[in-house]
Amino acid sequence: MSEIFETPLLNELQRDSTDPLAEPIVVRNAPEQIVERLVTAVALGVYVPGQALPPERELASLLGVSRATVREALRRMTESGFIEQRRGRNGGSFVLEGWRPSSADLIRRHLLPNWSRFEALFDARQLLEPVIAATAARRRGDGDVAALSQALVDYREATDREESRVADERLHRAVAESTHNPVLVGLSAQIRTRISLELGAEPYTPEIRRVAAVQHGMLAEAVIEQDPGRAHSIALEHFGLTEGLVRDLVARVGEAATRESDG
Template identity: 35%
Template sequence: MSRDEGPNVPDERLTAVLRPVRAGNGFEEALEQILQVVRLGLVPGGERLPAERELAEQLGISRVTLREVLRVLQDQGLVESRRGRYGGTFVLARADAGGEDELRRRVAAVDIEDVLRFREVLEVGAAGLCAAHRLDAERGARLREALRRTHEAPLGDYRRLDTLLHLTLAELCGSPSLTAQYAAVRAQVNELLDCIPLLVRNLEHSQRQHTALVEAVLDGDADGARNIAREHCAGTAALLRGFLA
């Protein structure tokens, strides 16, 4: 991650989530966005958040306001501040206390069907838009790189990199509103996925779908991209319904 003394280059993993907040609710909206970063696992436990200067610029807030946000996250046991040359704000690993029962309690109030349907609408729409408008070479390379990372991901890191792939697709569709809505619903989906086990066979199937989806998008096949995205969402929905219904 970047350091305060280093070049202020935005972390590409976070560009789909972090955006300038609106005047009037700067603290609340900044807190919401950084919570999404943590909940989505975009910065894994043990790794450092971007430097304060970078975060403040991306969010369009003062460093004083940012420090108030980080203090709340620290009080909630989500991050910790470390001093020294290699210091900064580090994301804490999620506690396992309570296990599956605790996770089930956390999502008990979630309308699973609503979350899954909204996710499908956004993912199918994003895939179709990316394919219909054709990605230029730079954006196509970003999508290919996000896919490559999922293929090389160790099992314990798969869901984070899978999330990054889908966030990249949402960001590349060209609609900041869709991207923001997708980041929010994906955070809810990840909360649900935390309640079920990682199944190697399902991951292999998902990877084949990911590859087909990226190929359809890069080929400009909007109908094909939408159909693959819809099928992919349906597979995840079936697993979640099976384990949690």
């Protein structure tokens, strides 16, 4: 009887419909899932452009699949221009620099058509992250302080966009982990990943990085000093900033696109 409770619990954050039987079953085959994991890993900064993914044989054993399957995943990623495979000793699968479409292009082709989904995602983030931040401030333990300070230092020392992204991810994860609740950690990571993935390059201009650095500093500080109220309001403002930026960007590009199609 009880094995039915062992079914991996439903994991679909956003099935479009509300009726469990309304949508077709999709068997997510292995290569597809592997691509997703690898793209996620890059989005989260585990591998940065120029770096090689683990060798095929190692990936196969890490992921518990055959090498043929890993190769199929890598083949698709090569085809998409996401990685480049090089042979010989010191070869490997290298994450390409320019795999993200240009900002304007991305927005026109991806962001605009799916704008309502993004809006909901940003909106949810701005509602949920402050709660997570406040909870983190309330619950952080002594062990969390080190991770928070370290992430903050990394962020301040980041010199380019890529390093900023990675440090940003670490800092927000450190905050989420200070809640000591894996569900919240997972939720926060999932929101970040989805935004990072779908958005590609977040608009990390030097100016924005400066503002964000200040906010990150204040956020980490509020958590360290166990001040939930401040953590909440800083997070609110911080995530509002990003949302505002993207909104402006989309508006500008959207207008441009409209003008073009009119002309």
